Amino acid sequence: MENLLKKTANYSLSFLDSLESRAVGVSANPDQLKELFNQNLPEQGIDSELVIDEIVEAAEPGLMGTQGGRFFGWVIGGAHPAALAADWLVATWDQNAALYASSPAASIVEEIASDWLKELLGIPRDASTSFVTGCQQAHFTCLAAARNYLLNLRGIDVERTGLFDAPKVHIVTSKQRHESILRAARFLGFGADSICHLTSGQELDLDELEATLVALKNDPTILVLQAGDINSGAFDPFDEACDIARKYGAWVHVDGAFGLWANASPQYAHLLRGCENADSWATDGHKWLNLPFDSGFAFVKNSRAHKNAMTIEASYLISGSDQIRDQINWNPEWSRRARGFPVYAALRSLGRSGVRDLIERCCEYTKQIVEGLKELDGVEVLSSPIINQALVRFTCPNFSADRFTDDVIEKIQMDGRTWFGGTTWNGMRAMRISVCNWRTTEEDVEVAIEAVSDASYACHDVCASSLSKPNLIKL
Numbered sequence: 001m002e003n004l005l006k007k008t009a010n011y012s013l014s015f016l017d018s019l020e021s022r023a024v025g026v027s028a029n030p031d032q033l034k035e036l037f038n039q040n041l042p043e044q045g046i047d048s049e050l051v052i053d054e055i056v057e058a059a060e061p062g063l064m065g066t067q068g069g070r071f072f073g074w075v076i077g078g079a080h081p082a083a084l085a086a087d088w089l090v091a092t093w094d095q096n097a098a099l100y101a102s103s104p105a106a107s108i109v110e111e112i113a114s115d116w117l118k119e120l121l122g123i124p125r126d127a128s129t130s131f132v133t134g135c136q137q138a139h140f141t142c143l144a145a146a147r148n149y150l151l152n153l154r155g156i157d158v159e160r161t162g163l164f165d166a167p168k169v170h171i172v173t174s175k176q177r178h179e180s181i182l183r184a185a186r187f188l189g190f191g192a193d194s195i196c197h198l199t200s201g202q203e204l205d206l207d208e209l210e211a212t213l214v215a216l217k218n219d220p221t222i223l224v225l226q227a228g229d230i231n232s233g234a235f236d237p238f239d240e241a242c243d244i245a246r247k248y249g250a251w252v253h254v255d256g257a258f259g260l261w262a263n264a265s266p267q268y269a270h271l272l273r274g275c276e277n278a279d280s281w282a283t284d285g286h287k288w289l290n291l292p293f294d295s296g297f298a299f300v301k302n303s304r305a306h307k308n309a310m311t312i313e314a315s316y317l318i319s320g321s322d323q324i325r326d327q328i329n330w331n332p333e334w335s336r337r338a339r340g341f342p343v344y345a346a347l348r349s350l351g352r353s354g355v356r357d358l359i360e361r362c363c364e365y366t367k368q369i370v371e372g373l374k375e376l377d378g379v380e381v382l383s384s385p386i387i388n389q390a391l392v393r394f395t396c397p398n399f400s401a402d403r404f405t406d407d408v409i410e411k412i413q414m415d416g417r418t419w420f421g422g423t424t425w426n427g428m429r430a431m432r433i434s435v436c437n438w439r440t441t442e443e444d445v446e447v448a449i450e451a452v453s454d455a456s457y458a459c460h461d462v463c464a465s466s467l468s469k470p471n472l473i474k475l
């Protein structure tokens with residue numbers, strides 16, 4: 001055991017050290033990676049140290065540098081040191097955090113960390129919490145509570161009878177909503193058709209919202225608002241929207257996967273004004289808080305609806321008293337890892353000011369990247385940073401901006417110094433800028449701008465020279 005774990009710790013350290021110098025993207029292709037992993041399932045097992053050597057060797061060419069400071073694709077945080085170390089303990093202790101009885105420490109740490117989270121995120125102190133695998137499962141959990149509450153009001157015990165006799169549940173939301181809302185709706189038996197998209201553009205139109213809720217007045221309705229749009233980082237007007245929803249008896253759920261963390265900074269907290277008036281909130285630990293993956297949080301104001309939706313009894317479970325928390329009563333999973341420890345570790349180690357710094361630093365670097373890119377020829381800012389997200393596109397005279405933007409993104413990814421991804425926004429191809437990692441430094445920002453600049457000018461050369469190759473011209 002000792003050699004095995006020390007070897008693994010040493011490798012982990014050298015991996016983290018390599019983040020500075022390794023390419024951020026991956027150049028290996030699927031066939032090469034399959035070849036590397038393609039071993040037989042052995043009849044006789046092989047030595048554990050050897051297995052770790054094998055895994056490291058095979059995985060290395062296929063590992064993205066998302067842990068490093070120059071990865072700005074999607075919304076992916078790094079792993080904060082204290083959280084990473086606590087995550088090792090979670091695996092080492094190997095507790096089943098389903099019941100208080102199966103791990104008292106894991107149950108209590110979730111209770112304490114949940115209070116800290118509510119304080120930081122501006123969520124009412126009496127809301128109940130689930131520590132789930134991510135924001136997707138947090139949506140599922142919150143919307144299951146909404147389903148229980150809204151149908152119970154209409155005399156339906158959905159946990160017993162299912163949806164067969166239930167009226168249609170509507171989910172009203174903007175066109176910009178995240179696809180994980182759709183999946184939660186599917187898992188809960190509402191189906192894709194339950195989603196009623198408001199037609200308004202980037203900004204939620206409150207008149208349209210009210211007219212929609214008036215039309216659905218007698219039907220069970222969930223309004224899903226966004227704290228931090230994945231492309232633009234935009235926030236819905238919570239205060240006004242919650243007031244309107246309240247008038248028509250709609251349940252308000254907030255998708256705040258990363259945006260809810262803006263509440264930790266006095267500079268950005270105003271974006272969440274009124275958000276505390278919602279009924280449920282979903283967010284992530286593994287994005288902006290920089291916990292290792294497998295960490296999201298569901299908060300529900302009506303804790304009875306939350307518990308009714310999730311609770312379960314089985315003959316072999318040992319249920320505790322009302323004083324203690326059996327996580328199985330609040331979570332969709334049965335057996336589960338003791339997710340509370342990395343949360344506790346990150347929050348203790350960062351403190352309130354550390355979280356605030358992390359949030360503000362990421363927002364500041366997003367601005368710096370946009371400022372830097374704006375100086376380059378042909379760069380158009382499509383969405384200026386509100387928090388830590390922004391969108392730009394690249395233009396040149398001889399190609400369409402969509403094609404040119406994709407060309408530049410590909411070139412950046414191949415270069416390896418940094419990594420940005422693409423998206424389609426308002427019908428245009430765009431490059432997303434998302435700064436979400438505690439590791440990112442001002443120097444990383446400079447290197448990233450330089451790498452984008454080099455890629456963009458290299459593509460401009462191709463664009464210009466394409467004038468003499470008419471078959472490449474695409475007008």
Ligand SMILES: *Cc1c(COP(=O)(O)O)cnc(C)c1O
Nearest residue numbers: 134135136137178180230257284
């Ligand atoms: C990432 C994200 C989700 C999904 O969260 P997971 O943790 O990946 O399940 C939902 N909504 C938004 C806005 C996101 O950015």
